[in-house]
Amino acid sequence: MVCSCAFPGCANRANSWSPYRFHRIPLADLHLRMLWLSVLGMDVNTPPAALKHLRSLPKKIVVCANHFTTDCFENYRQYTAGFALRLRLKKGSVPTIRFKFEDDGDVSTA
Numbered sequence: 001m002v003c004s005c006a007f008p009g010c011a012n013r014a015n016s017w018s019p020y021r022f023h024r025i026p027l028a029d030l031h032l033r034m035l036w037l038s039v040l041g042m043d044v045n046t047p048p049a050a051l052k053h054l055r056s057l058p059k060k061i062v063v064c065a066n067h068f069t070t071d072c073f074e075n076y077r078q079y080t081a082g083f084a085l086r087l088r089l090k091k092g093s094v095p096t097i098r099f100k101f102e103d104d105g106d107v108s109t110a
Contacts, residue, residue, distance in 0.1 A: 005064040006040050007095060012064040021087050022062040035094045036063070067095035 005012040005022065014022045025040075026032045037044045040063070065087055070076045072093035078084040 003060045003062050005067070006042075006061050007063050007067045008041050010064060010066070012066065014062060014064075021065040023065065023068075023087075023089055025061040025063070032092060032094070036061075039095050063095045068093060069096060 003014045003022065004010075005014075005020075006025075012018070012020045012022075014020065025036050034044045040061070065073075068089065072090055073079070074088045074090050075084045076087065079087050
C-alpha cells in the first residue's frame, strides 16, 4: 500500500522502493497527537474522547523524515553512518514546517 506524507504541500510517497523514511502520528499521547494534527492542518477541535479511537483518524497518517530536525531523532548519527536501518523519533518530537532537500543533507535518504 502506498501512503503519502500528510504534511501540507509534501508529495513524498511511502512504498517499498522509496528513499524516504516515514513516521506515524502518535496515538498514545493525546497532547502530542493534537500538536501533530495542528501542524498538519487537521481538525484539533475533535473531542478528546473521539481522538482516543483509532477509527476517528485515517489509518495511515504518516509524515516523512524531511519535516523533522536531526535532533528529533534518537539515532541520527548511527543511521547516517549505516549502523541503523530506521530513524527513531525521540519522545515529544513534532514535525516542523521547513522542507529539506537532498542537496542540503536530507535526513530521509539511505
